[in-house]
Amino acid sequence: MHFHPLRLAAALLLCAATTTSALAQAFPNKPIRLVVTFPAGGAPDILSRLFADKAQLGQPVVIDNVPGAGGNIGADKVAKSPPDGHTLVMGTVGTHSINGALYSKMPYDMVKDFTPVAHVASAPNLLVVNNDLPVKTVAELIAYLKANPNKLSFGSPGIGSSVHVSGELFKSLTGTSMQHVPYKGRQFAIPDLVGGQIQLMFDNMPSALPMAKEGKIRAVAQTTAKRSAAAPDVPTVAETVPGFEATTWFAVFAPAGTPKDVVAKINTEMQRVFKLPDVVEKMKSLGLEPWISTPEELAKYQAAEMVKWAKVVKDSGAKAE
Known part of the structure; x- marks a missing residue:
């Protein structure tokens, strides 16, 4: 039986196309x-959780918290998962920028090991201080730090988080x-911040603003270039320190090699969910x-x-210990 090479190639292509759309x-x-x-x-x-509650993909979206x-x-767990769209990560400016x-050694490549799906939201960080710290403005904080070098500690949910590098950018x-x-x-x-073991x-903003409103900590400034509508009375750091801007962002990524039409299907559903009026309202009320x-x-x-954050990290001399 003799196959014409072109016909064979066409048949194989057709096969591949059918498999992808079947996927x-x-x-x-x-x-x-x-x-x-x-x-x-x-x-x-x-x-x-907002996405998981509203998504209509024919299968449930299950949240898996894997911190550290x-x-x-x-992020590494997702990078090494099968590229079929069934495992996704809510990436952050930290994990993906x-x-x-x-980190001198990364378990994954931030670009090559992932397929971008959709950017979801951005948020300012909120510079918050312990209520006993005698500062109410950015200028007062700078003066206090200059008078007391290395006396204050700032906390973060992990090395490389936007919360951490906002502090490094502030220092530099x-x-x-x-x-x-x-x-x-x-x-x-947060309990250490409220208790005074760390001072700022x-x-x-989505997690800090409610605590500041309750009076448990004091909001001093926000880190975006413009004031957020969620906290219009809180000044930006840039109003005192020109050029200061640190936006934290959240975006969904799939493993590298995830089929384009699977990515498109997830993106379409994310577009729908994150444009629902009640979801938008909930996000905005939190400063997202x-x-x-x-x-x-x-x-x-x-x-x-x-590119931006590589420069901040280099200028600040920050390292992941």
């Missing part, structure tokens, strides 16, 4: 696991020094700025952020 039709054929690289309660967890190593452990510059732009204390997650850092933190992107827009944004 998309068959997707999802089991629950989708959405890995959150930090413990429950923070912004990545809140966003993931500034989010690297959870900062950590590569900060103001010429001040303070100690960084990394925790396994923000829920371990650049926490994600909804921004749903295409996979291509996310890839471009991630590339720009990697």
Whole structure:
């Protein structure tokens, strides 16, 4: 039996195309696991649960909190999962932009090991201080740090988190020094901040703002270029320190090699969920700025952020111990 090489190639191509579209039709054929690289309660967890509650993909979306190593452990788990769309990660500016510059050895490549799905939201960090610290403004904090070098400690939910590098950026732009204390997650850092074991933190606004409103900690400033509508009366750090900007962001990634139509199917559903009026309202009330992107827009944004944060890490001399 003799096969014409061109016909054979065409048949193989047709076969491959049918398999890919069959994959998309068959997707999802089991629950989708959405890995959150930090413990429950923070912004990545809140966003993931909002999606899981509303997603209509024909299979449940199950949240899996895998904290540790500034989010690297959870992200690595997804990087090494089968590329079929059934395992996703709620990536952060840390796991997908900062950590590569900060950690001398990364378990995964922030670009090559993932397929971008969608950017979901960004948020300011909120510079919050212990109520007993005698500072109410950024200028007062800088003066206090200069008078008391290395006396204050700032906490973070892990090395490489936006919370950590916001502090490093602050130190390098103001010429001040303070100690960084990394925790396994923000829920371990906050009691120490309230109790005074650490004195300040650049926490994600969605988790810090409610505590500041309750009077448990004091909000001093926010880290975005413009004031967030969720806290219009809180000034930005940039109003005192020109050029200071640190935005934390959250985006979903799939393992590298995930079929395009599977990615498109997830992106379409994310676009729908994160544009629902009640979801948008909930996000905004927490200080989260909804921004749903295409996979291509996310890839471009991630590339720009990697350049920005590599410079901040280099200038600050920060290292992941």
